[in-house]
Amino acid sequence: MGTGWLPWSAASLASGAVLLVLAALTLPPTSEVGQVVGTVRREDAAWLMASAAFFLASVALTMGLPAILTLIPAKQQVVGLVGVWIWSIGTIGTSALAAFLILFRATVRVIDISPTDVEQLGQDPVMTLSLLFVFGAFYLGELVVALVLLLASRLPRWIPALLLVHIAAAPVNHLLPEQLQGVQAVVLGGGLMALAVRSTEAWAALRAPATR
Structure with missing residues (x-):
């Protein structure tokens, strides 16, 4: 199997990272379920943009995850492949989140829904x-x-560390001030961008001997 797909997959991974950060930062922050209805009505354009960005990020990340496999040594390829497959279930599911946001927006605009209904x-x-x-x-x-x-030692440790920080921040992210809740997505976006760059460099290194 050739490697011509690799730069496209890496570019897709980078695009998905940017779109995911855009979606997280565009989605109007709210600390209470009861505030969601008012947020949708006041910031309709931002809600739509976040929904579209989540859907596009889902597609781009799913297509970009295979690029990460080129950064994993042969001995860990099986475990890495399992991780990518599981991760891809989550990235594909992100499109369902986008669909839910669109459906919820349409419901709020058509039906007189109350904060109590949202909580239920x-x-x-x-x-x-x-x-x-x-x-x-x-x-x-x-x-x-x-x-x-992290265990493969083929990448700078800070790259997988960003992914681990993103995971560790998940349980406490909602406790942060609303202005800082988007930092978690920025951390993930930085890690994914770094992985996209490194996979592109790996592809360039594979092609270098052939072009001499």
Whole structure:
């Protein structure tokens, strides 16, 4: 199998990282479920932009994750592949999050929904389990890949460390001030961008002997 796909996958990974950060920073922050309805009505354009960015990030990240495999040594390829597959379930599921945001916006604009209704919706077991599955797959796959990259010693340690910081910040991110809650996404975006650059460098190194 050739390597012509690698720069395209790396570019897709970088694009997905930028789109994910854009979505996280554009989505109006809210610390309480009851504030969501008012946020949708006041900042409709930002809500739409965040939804579109989440969907495009889902597509780009899913296409970009295979580029990470080129950074994993042969001995850890199986574990790395498992991590990428699990992570891809989470990235694909991000498109479902985008669809939910669009559907919720349409519901708020058509139906007179109250904050109490939103809180009851958030307690729905099907929705809760679905979101837990998507986020769980995203973080679990990211954790496996980060640990493999950290142990492989082929990358600067700060790159997989950014992924681990992103995971570690997940349980406490909602406790931060609203202005700082986007930092977690920025950390992930930085790690993914670095991985995209390193995979492109690996591709260039493979091509160098052939061009001499």
